[in-house]
Amino acid sequence: MKQKLLIILFALPLFVLNPAHSQSKEIVKTVMTNQWITKYKKLKTDLENKAAFIKNMENISEKDLVLIKNSYSETSFLLDTWVNHLVQSLEENKSGNLEQLANGDIAPNLKAELQELFTFYANDFSTKYEDITGQKSNFIVGAPTDQTVTEATSSTENSPSTTIDKDVLMARIKQPLTPSDWNSIY
Numbered sequence: 536m537k538q539k540l541l542i543i544l545f546a547l548p549l550f551v552l553n554p555a556h557s558q559s560k561e562i563v564k565t566v567m568t569n570q571w572i573t574k575y576k577k578l579k580t581d582l583e584n585k586a587a588f589i590k591n592m593e594n595i596s597e598k599d600l601v602l603i604k605n606s607y608s609e610t611s612f613l614l615d616t617w618v619n620h621l622v623q624s625l626e627e628n629k630s631g632n633l634e635q636l637a638n639g640d641i642a643p644n645l646k647a648e649l650q651e652l653f654t655f656y657a658n659d660f661s662t663k664y665e666d667i668t669g670q671k672s673n674f675i676v677g678a679p680t681d682q683t684v685t686e687a688t689s690s691t692e693n694s695p696s697t698t699i700d701k702d703v704l705m706a707r708i709k710q711p712l713t714p715s716d717w718n719s720i721y
């Protein structure tokens with residue numbers, strides 16, 4: 536029995552300090568600090584904050600509440616779809632998606648889809664928010680400039696070249712980036 540405990544005691548640091556685990560942490564950190572992912576997170580936060588504001592408004596008509604709820608649902612569906620595409624591209628790591636993210640850029644198909652999402656958000660949800668609340672939406676959605684991407688590229692020392700574990704992808708990237716359900720917003 537003592538032997539088994541000693542084996543476990545000495546083997547535990549090997550599992551905890553596993554380099555693959557720390558490499559996954561670095562990859563997650565790289566992905567979550569990417570310029571494009573940061574813009575996405577700002578959009579998601581703005582969407583949820585505005586939805587919470589409207590849900591807590593007094594004297595809002597049922598018609599307006601249903602209108603904004605439907606717009607929120609459409610926008611969150613698009614956000615969730617984009618996150619699924621991001622996770623899938625990271626999982627497959629085709630065309631060096633991890634390297635692109637490490638260098639401050641993103642795959643062209645994800646970039647185009649995200650820009651369409653920004654446009655949809657501005658034209659649909661933000662417009663309805665302004666109509667219902669009477670407040671001007673201060674959120675300006677824009678893609679990172681080429682200068683920002685160049686600065687991020689020059690400051691990156693080494694880019695990840697391996698794939699990332701699916702469980703880590705789902706827990707550390709998909710879950711935080713997935714928009715909240717309408718009923719969980721308060």
